[in-house]
Structure formats: structure tokens, C-alpha cells
Amino acid sequence: MLRLVLPALGLAMILFGLLRNEHLTVWAKAITICLECVGIG
Amino acid sequence: MxxxxxxxxxxxxxxxxxxxxxxxxxxxxxxxxxxxxxxxxxxxxxxxxxxxxxxxxxxxxxxxxxxxxxxxxxxxxxxxxxxxxxxxxxxxxxxxxxxxxxxxxxxxxxxxxxxxxxxxxxxxxxxxxxxxxxxxxxxxxxxxxxxxxxxxxxxxxxxxxxxxxxxxxxxxxxxxxxxxxxxxxxxxxxxxxxxxxxxxxxxxxxxxxxxxxFNRVSWYHYKCDRELCAGCGTCANQCRMNVDPAREANSPECIRCGDCLQKCPQGALSAVYGFNSKTEAIGNE
Incomplete structure (x- = not known):
């Protein structure tokens, strides 16, 4: 049962996140050089 | 192999x-x-x-x-x-x-x-x-x-x-x-x-x-057939992640490398994909 519920829950969370424009926040971070990741700041 | x-x-x-x-x-x-x-x-x-x-x-x-x-x-x-x-x-x-x-x-x-x-x-x-x-x-x-x-x-x-x-x-x-x-x-x-x-x-x-x-509930998981397992410990001895697959086939530490599936002399371990636990086993030869 859990094997069916979890993927559905995950997809619902992705859709809800899209409605909140979270993907745009991810995008904005990912298309500029991440200074934290590089080890600069 | x-x-x-x-x-x-x-x-x-x-x-x-x-x-x-x-x-x-x-x-x-x-x-x-x-x-x-x-x-x-x-x-x-x-x-x-x-x-x-x-x-x-x-x-x-x-x-x-x-x-x-x-x-x-x-x-x-x-x-x-x-x-x-x-x-x-x-x-x-x-x-x-x-x-x-x-x-x-x-x-x-x-x-x-x-x-x-x-x-x-x-x-x-x-x-x-x-x-x-x-x-x-x-x-x-x-x-x-x-x-x-x-x-x-x-x-x-x-x-x-x-x-x-x-x-x-x-x-x-x-x-x-x-x-x-x-x-x-x-x-x-x-x-x-x-x-x-x-x-x-x-x-x-x-x-x-x-x-x-998620290892216990993921669609891709391992199964250990208790009737086939002889308890020899081969799987645990060769596991480089320090897992004992015979006891805990879906340990959170298991990275599904498949070594234990290959080396089990009894063929007791198998990989399964699907939401149904009765799904046909894959990856065990």
C-alpha cells in the first residue's frame, strides 16, 4: 500500500511546489555559479 | 558478475x-x-x-x-x-x-x-x-x-x-x-x-x-527466501557496506550493488521491482 501512496504523494508535492513557484527559486540558484558550492562564499 | x-x-x-x-x-x-x-x-x-x-x-x-x-x-x-x-x-x-x-x-x-x-x-x-x-x-x-x-x-x-x-x-x-x-x-x-x-x-x-x-518501501528492493537461505553468512561477509542481507535485505545502508545476489550460494537473495511484494524476482542468476 505504502509503495503506491508514496509516489503519488511525491507527485502531489511536486505539483504543489510548482504552484508555489519553488521551481523558479531552484532555477535562479542553479543558473548562477553557486559560491557556497565552489568554496568561495 | x-x-x-x-x-x-x-x-x-x-x-x-x-x-x-x-x-x-x-x-x-x-x-x-x-x-x-x-x-x-x-x-x-x-x-x-x-x-x-x-x-x-x-x-x-x-x-x-x-x-x-x-x-x-x-x-x-x-x-x-x-x-x-x-x-x-x-x-x-x-x-x-x-x-x-x-x-x-x-x-x-x-x-x-x-x-x-x-x-x-x-x-x-x-x-x-x-x-x-x-x-x-x-x-x-x-x-x-x-x-x-x-x-x-x-x-x-x-x-x-x-x-x-x-x-x-x-x-x-x-x-x-x-x-x-x-x-x-x-x-x-x-x-x-x-x-x-x-x-x-x-x-x-x-x-x-x-x-x-525508502529502502524498505521502494519499488526496487531485495528479498531473502527463508526456505532457501542456509545461514552461511556469505552475503554478509562480502558486503562492503557492512550489511547482513540475510537478516536485513532492505537495510538503509544497502546501495543495491548486487554483490550479495551474485554470491549467495543458495540463490536465496533476489531483487524485486514493483509495488507488489509478489512481483517476479529479477537480477538473481
Missing amino acids: VLVDMRAWVQLISVFMWNPLMGNFISGHIYRGKLKQICIPALNCYSCPGAIGSCPLGSLQTVLADPFYNWSFYVVGWLVVFGSFLGRWICGWICPFGMLQEWLYKAPFVKLALPQWMRWSKYLILLVFVIWIPLAGARTLGLGVPAFCKYICPAGTLEAGLPLVGLVPGLQAAIGSLFVLKMTILFAVIVVSFMIFRPFCRVLCPLGAIYGL
Whole structure:
């Protein structure tokens, strides 16, 4: 049962996140050089 | 043996799957297209010049560090979907940093065992560096810090730090103590990888900690046939992740490398894919 519920829950969370424009926040971070990741700041 | 060889190829292909833009390693640019709105399943820095997708750990910290959000449904949703279908198969088969550690371990060098209690530290790092510090910073200071990326992640140092600092003069001028810290961590992980199998995955990786929680409920999982198992301990003795598959076939530490499936003399262990536990076994010869 859990094997069916979890993927559905995950997809619902992705859709809800899209409605909140979270993907745009991810995008904005990912298309500029991440200074934290590089080890600069 | 066939399964193990296939895994090595899949690991290698995954490096180019997540990082197909090899020309950027010469130009020093990173990809800025819309595919970076999508999280990939593996630990692969989005500032790696070749990357076309977003690292789920970096993305999670980014959204949590934004005071506009209290939680990231989007990134957690991706993690739940990936974990539900594959669990830590992702670690064993399609993680470039995991592959690097495995290659280093193949070098002839003294081999050491990892104390079992150290496996718990990755959960602490997940809670403190990936969730708490970014969230707390957003709430108290107005902007959080992606603390795991900033203070720990050796994959970011290797995939983004080294190539970009080497290629971009402006970044070279900005090198400071933080870069030294991250380089030290990367160096330590590389050195220890010669002696201990996948030390970063077992001790430090929060993504492995997350996917490990799904191992019991993921569509891809292992089964041990109690009627066939002779209790010989062959599977536990050869497991480089210190798992006893006969006792706990879906341990959170299991990265689904398949070694135990190949070496079980009774054929008691099998891999299963599907939401039904009665699904026909795969991957056991």
C-alpha cells in the first residue's frame, strides 16, 4: 500500500511546489555559479 | 558478475547523463537553461560546468534558506518520488561521487573497517546542515545559508570548485579560508576512500540518508527466501557496506550493488521491482 501512496504523494508535492513557484527559486540558484558550492562564499 | 560489470557501465554513463555539456569545462560557463528547474536523483552539483539538472540537496537548502518559503514541497516531492521507486539503488548505480569513491577503493592499499556507529552521522548532518541551518537562517536573519554545500560537500568542490576556480580568474582572486576548508574535506575523503569503501556515502552523505529511509518501501528492493537461505553468512561477509542481507535485505545502508545476489550460494537473495511484494524476482542468476 505504502509503495503506491508514496509516489503519488511525491507527485502531489511536486505539483504543489510548482504552484508555489519553488521551481523558479531552484532555477535562479542553479543558473548562477553557486559560491557556497565552489568554496568561495 | 554480469550484474556488477553492468553497474560499472551504468555508473560511467550516469556521469555523462548528468553532465553532458563537456564543452563548458573549457569555456568555464555553466548551463542556464530551463532543465535546471528539474532535480536529478543523484548528488551532482548544479554549478558543475557540465551539469544540466539541479542537485536535490542544493535545491532543498536553497528553498529552505529563502524566507518566502517554510518548506520545499517541490524538492521533497522529487526526493520522495526518486526514493519510492529506487531507494539507494541511486547511490549504487547512478551517483558520480559514489563511483569515484569505488574506483579509489579498487587501488591496492591497506583496507580498514568503518565503525558501525559512524553511519548515524549522516542523519545528523541532514538535520543540522541541510535542514536546520538554512531554515533557521531564513527565519532569524532573513536569508539562510546552504550550510552543507558551503561547509562540507566535497562533490561540489570537485565538480564545481576545482574546474571553475581553475577557469575563472575572478574566482581565483576570491579564494580564502573556506576554499581551503572544502579542499581539505575533499582531500580527506579521497585519501580515506583508498582504505574504506565509500566513506562519504556511509558517514557524510545526507542524500544517502534520505534514500536509505525508502529502502524498505521502494519499488526496487531485495528479498531473502527463508526456505532457501542456509545461514552461511556469505552475503554478509562480502558486503562492503557492512550489511547482513540475510537478516536485513532492505537495510538503509544497502546501495543495491548486487554483490550479495551474485554470491549467495543458495540463490536465496533476489531483487524485486514493483509495488507488489509478489512481483517476479529479477537480477538473481
